[in-house]
Amino acid sequence: DDNDLTGNRLQIPPLLEDQNPDPDIAAFTLTAQEGKTSFYLDQQTATTGYNGSFLGPVIRIRRGQQVYINVVNQLAEPTTVHWHGLVVDGHHDGGPHQDIQPGESWQPEFTVDQPAATLWYHPHFTWSTANQVYAGLAGLIYIDDAVSDKLDLPGEYGVNDIPLIIQDRNFNQDGSFSYQTTMMGIVPGQTILVNGTVNPFLPVNREKIRLRVLNGSNAQNFFLTLDDGSSFLQIASDGGFLPAPVSRKELFLSPGERAEIIIDFAGDNKRTQALVQNQKTLLAFAVSETVVSSEDIPEVLAAIEDIPVGPDVKTRQFDLESMGISGTINGKYFDMDRVDEEVTLNETELWTIRNLGGMMQAGGHPFHVHGTQFQIVSRDGRKPSAEEQGYKDTVYVAVGEVVVIKVRFTRTGLFMYHCHILEHEDNGMMGQFLVK
Numbered sequence: 001d002d003n004d005l006t007g008n009r010l011q012i013p014p015l016l017e018d019q020n021p022d023p024d025i026a027a028f029t030l031t032a033q034e035g036k037t038s039f040y041l042d043q044q045t046a047t048t049g050y051n052g053s054f055l056g057p058v059i060r061i062r063r064g065q066q067v068y069i070n071v072v073n074q075l076a077e078p079t080t081v082h083w084h085g086l087v088v089d090g091h092h093d094g095g096p097h098q099d100i101q102p103g104e105s106w107q108p109e110f111t112v113d114q115p116a117a118t119l120w121y122h123p124h125f126t127w128s129t130a131n132q133v134y135a136g137l138a139g140l141i142y143i144d145d146a147v148s149d150k151l152d153l154p155g156e157y158g159v160n161d162i163p164l165i166i167q168d169r170n171f172n173q174d175g176s177f178s179y180q181t182t183m184m185g186i187v188p189g190q191t192i193l194v195n196g197t198v199n200p201f202l203p204v205n206r207e208k209i210r211l212r213v214l215n216g217s218n219a220q221n222f223f224l225t226l227d228d229g230s231s232f233l234q235i236a237s238d239g240g241f242l243p244a245p246v247s248r249k250e251l252f253l254s255p256g257e258r259a260e261i262i263i264d265f266a267g268d269n270k271r272t273q274a275l276v277q278n279q280k281t282l283l284a285f286a287v288s289e290t291v292v293s294s295e296d297i298p299e300v301l302a303a304i305e306d307i308p309v310g311p312d313v314k315t316r317q318f319d320l321e322s323m324g325i326s327g328t329i330n331g332k333y334f335d336m337d338r339v340d341e342e343v344t345l346n347e348t349e350l351w352t353i354r355n356l357g358g359m360m361q362a363g364g365h366p367f368h369v370h371g372t373q374f375q376i377v378s379r380d381g382r383k384p385s386a387e388e389q390g391y392k393d394t395v396y397v398a399v400g401e402v403v404v405i406k407v408r409f410t411r412t413g414l415f416m417y418h419c420h421i422l423e424h425e426d427n428g429m430m431g432q433f434l435v436k
């Protein structure tokens, strides 16, 4: 009975207004700003957000569209805005080289040239990415295309198509964020925010609900299940739809990864009342008695074009090692002035990523590559499981694991690869490559 529910109604980020009436062109303004947010009644937390006090609006764009974004920095410190998962030229990517000083603005532009997907955006300024994301700077990007138009999937924004940005945080007594790291490692947050909501519930009808989940945490992995142990369908990973829905009982997401899942409150998930992690509710569902009929989820979602590998394929190896909050890739700490790899445009490469472990909180690393969507070839020599067979931009590599990906770049410029544990990224575990 939803009257028994305590907590706060899940906040749904607004959709960012497209200021250009031409359907082939989109123009947006995104302002990074300081603010105050009430996560708890009677308490104010100093936060930052885009066009608001915490997190940012959803930027919704279409394949083929020409997109112009005016990014304004009203913070007291430099920032950048990186489009995570988007295939764009290096100088529009928003990495550490595209700094926006306080009071300045930046105007990236690009043509959307990739399949429908749920991507995201966040700061990427050297040494302050972790702090700026923790304070609230992050938002989602939705790409629509002809395939997503045709598929009969729940698609009513905020009603049965729900964004979920999951982040862990710690609070001080006075309501301020307590962001703690030590040389030894990262202090996990005791409170989980979903779209900036503490203890959230989501009202749903008895129908299929699509959740677009982003692990937007700095460092925490999430291992999500439903409270009644029932299964759900995963329909998309980082870079868009899977070839076919995958029935799952748990969803693992490391920092930076996304997944889209379908929960059927009229069918298989009739008894489901919450999305949980370790028996702790992350999101409660207030299920009404209103039955809304929805179409069956299609058995074929999208044809995934297999990235072709030639006979003399170029290979590279990336060895990850961490020590507390810092780490290296191939034994090197990040250097803005050093180009680590040179890559040829439009040529597929095989990249082998090895997690060699390390000292103090050695754990898995979510390895992320800018400017592309790649495919996983193998995980410890084995074919990846079904949910890892779609396009990815971030892949989790556990201690001792070896993951091979095939990757191809279709845009020129300077890009980053790094661990998406943001403290690792800020403290050395990043390299840069030039595509030409």
Ligand code: C2O
Pocket: 082, 084, 122, 124, 256, 368, 370, 416, 418, 420
């Ligand atoms: Cu989410 Cu280098 O990025």
Ligand code: CU
Pocket: 082, 083, 084, 085, 368, 369, 370, 371
């Ligand atoms: Cu990225």
Ligand code: CU
Pocket: 322, 327, 364, 365, 366, 419, 420, 421, 424, 429
């Ligand atoms: Cu890492």
